[in-house]
Amino acid sequence: xxxxSLYTYAEMYNxxxxxxxxxxxxxxxxxxxxxxxxxxxxLLNGVxxxxxxxxxxxxxxxxxxxxxxxxxxxxxxxYIGYPCENFICPNSKQVFSKNEWKLxxxxxxxxxxxxxxxxxxxxxxxxxxxxRIAREVARESYPERNIKGIRCTSWLLSPTLNELLGEKxxxxxxxxxxxxxxxxx
Numbered sequence: 001x002x003x004x005s006l007y008t009y010a011e012m013y014n015x016x017x018x019x020x021x022x023x024x025x026x027x028x029x030x031x032x033x034x035x036x037x038x039x040x041x042x043l044l045n046g047v048x049x050x051x052x053x054x055x056x057x058x059x060x061x062x063x064x065x066x067x068x069x070x071x072x073x074x075x076x077x078x079y080i081g082y083p084c085e086n087f088i089c090p091n092s093k094q095v096f097s098k099n100e101w102k103l104x105x106x107x108x109x110x111x112x113x114x115x116x117x118x119x120x121x122x123x124x125x126x127x128x129x130x131x132r133i134a135r136e137v138a139r140e141s142y143p144e145r146n147i148k149g150i151r152c153t154s155w156l157l158s159p160t161l162n163e164l165l166g167e168k169x170x171x172x173x174x175x176x177x178x179x180x181x182x183x184x185x
């Protein structure tokens with residue numbers, strides 16, 4: 001019922017076969033974009049991490065030996081934090097100069113959430129078209145909101161799937177394409 005009510009109250013849109021819903025960036029997520037290369041980094045704040053770089057409590061990462069908490073700081077000249085890549089957030093704090101990086105999404109910012117229904121065509125043309133349409137829907141339906149990005153937390157983006165299926169699979173191509181689209185915007 002909860003999922004269906006999102007459609008009933010027009011809180012979720014199906015465009016190009018994909019589902020989109022208005023959301024807010026998590027209290028612990030910061031997204032930086034490199035000003036020249038458009039590389040995207042996610043930095044978490046206040047999250048307890050397992051020694052292997054996964055959030056504490058994920059399956060296989062429950063023991064508390066070597067647990068550390070990642071933090072995010074902003075100074076006049078830099079952003080300081082623990083960059084997560086491929087879902088791993090190693091215990092190494094780094095400094096990102098504001099001359100090179102900009103804060104794209106901060107906790108509480110408006111975002112559009114991308115949901116992938118079962119059986120959907122996830123080829124590059126379909127994904128590009130769905131995201132193009134989602135941007136139009138966001139602008140038309142929420143003109144008072146400043147939507148900063150699109151978030152997808154699908155299991156289809158797991159790097160492990162890319163390793164298991166190979167680089168030519170549709171799932172691997174979907175994962176690579178989502179990063180390309182994110183980096184271009």
